[in-house]
Amino acid sequence: MNDTGGEVLAGPAPAPLPPPRSLSELERLALLADTTAQLISNHDVDVSLRRVVQLVLPRLADWAVIDLITDKGDVARHLVVQAGPDGLSLREDLQGPMPPVSVASPMPLSRALRGVASNLAGPDTYQGVPDSGIAVEQRRLFQVAGIKTAAIAPIRGPHEVLGAITLGRSDRPQGFTTADLALLQDMGRRIGLALENARHFQRQRQVAETMQRYLLPQLPRLPGVEMTARYLSAPDASYVGGDWYDAFPLPFGDTALVIGDVVGHDLEAAAGMAQMRNMLRAFTWSQDRPTHHTIQHLNEAMTQITDVRMTTMILARLGLDAAGTWTLRWSSAGHPPPLLIGRDGLTRFLTEANGMFLGLPAPSPRPRTEARLTLPAQSTLVLYTDGLVESRRRPLDDGLESLRRHAASLVHRDVDDFADQLLHRVRPHDNDDDVALLVLRLPS
Known part of the structure; x- marks a missing residue:
């Protein structure tokens, strides 16, 4: 921490400030290339902005300030970083909300935030009577930082102005030049493109997650049966x-259990998931048929009336007979097998009745089948999607083995804790897929 309470940014060991000089054309091009590389190699906007700041401090300035405009037009001083003897420090005391952008102010920051122009600013720029709240905050920055010369440029995306970037020098007498300003303008355009793309993906993610939130159901209540479910979206905003x-309960007395995965990682996949879910509900509710017949009917409809290319899924029917025995009937369309855990910790993957994925034209190259199993008392059944067990860094068999071992060790926990811990322990750290999980435990 520095004496202002700011975080010291990670980076190379502190070095003396370089002597003031203008960058050569080759150095400018290299700086722009490094800026672009940092912006496209990181999905986290905050990380990208900090790394860009590390490229320019202390090479070009003693201070870097990034002001951002939100989707609703609010302005925030998002990042303020100081270069000093101990390295780069995050000045949180200077960050925070800002007044709205003035539509008429001729002051440099207000003009940049409107996307009008880039400007150089000197010691006297903000010394007069402020004409807006933005000018008040900028004058405070100049006074606290001791800025003697500054370059201010818009952060402009392809379709909108997203903010402004300010570089300030307080410990060097040399002022910024018009060549420095042109370089900062280029950096601002690159930052704007990255920010606009990030906001686009964030909006897409929000739409998809809202759709899923409304589509994922309330679980039915079955006498004595504990049931819980989890859905985790992908870390990457574009992978959702x-x-x-x-x-859901069926009119014939059974309860339908479903886990599925429409191939794809975008809003189109979310829309396809909605189509598949609704068609499957209608088919299963209206027809008292074996699960593999329902899946085949769904496959035929899918290829004719939807744009979904490929889906894996499991459809199961849980039934209770007059003697109190629970029975599971199920069919799989190329989906990872359910896991059954006994109360004694013994485990079994239900690999029977595994057919081809959905999306193949009829007739299927391999007939679909249905499996049937009497479930032991107090046993736990886990249905999941491949994001729980698949990873780029480990074979699928290793992921399944990890699921089996952790599920056995957690079977004494209540189902909510069981589900939470299973996700925490088994889901790969490099996972780039969403995960759905359905867990139920039978009574004694």
Whole structure:
């Protein structure tokens, strides 16, 4: 921490400030290339902005300030970083909300935030009577930082102005030049493109997650049966969409259990998931048929009336007979097998009745089948999507083995804790897929 309470940014060991000089054309091009590389190699906007700041401090300035405009037009001083003897320090005391952008102010920051122009600013720029709240905050920055010369440029995306970047020098007498300003303008355009793309993906993610939130169901209540479900979206905003779970009572007395994954990682996959879920609900509710017949009917409809290219799923029916025995009937369309855990910790993957994925034209190259199993008392059944067990860094068999071992060790926990811990322990750290999980435990 520095004496202002700011965080010291990670980076190379502190070095003396370089002597003031203008960058050569080759150095400018190299700086722009490094800026672009940092912006496109990081999905986290905050990380990208900090790394860009590390490229320019202390090479070009003693201070870097990034002001951002939100989707609703609010302005925030998002990042203020100081270069000093101990390295780069985050000045949180100078960050925070800002007044609205003045539509008429001729002051440099207000003009930059409107996207009008880039400007150089000197010691006297903000010494007069402020004409806006933005000018008041900028004068405070100049006074606290001791800025003697500054370059201010818009952060402009392809379609909108997203903010402004200010570089300030307080410990060097040399002022910024018009060549420095042109370089800062280029950096601002690159930052704007990255920010606009990030906001686009964030909006896409929010739409998809809102859709999923409304589509993922309330679980039915079965006498003595504990049931819980989880859905985790992908870490990457662009990887969201196709996984779902479902459970609903049938008019014939059974309870339908579903886990599925529409192939794809975008809003189109989320829309396809909605189509598949609704068609499957209608088919299963209206027809008292074996699960593999329902899946085949869904496959035929899918290829004719939807744009979904490929789906994996499991459809199961949980039934209770007059003697109090619970029975599971299920069919799989290329989906990872359910896991059954006994109360004694013994485990079994239900690999029977595994057919081809959905999306193949009829007739299927391999007939679909249905499996049937009497479930032991107090046993736990886990249905999941491949994001729980698949990883770029480990074979699928290793992921399944990890799931089996952790599920056995957690089977004594209540189902909510069981589900939370299973996700925490088993889901790969390099996972780039969403995960759906459905867990139920039978009574004694």
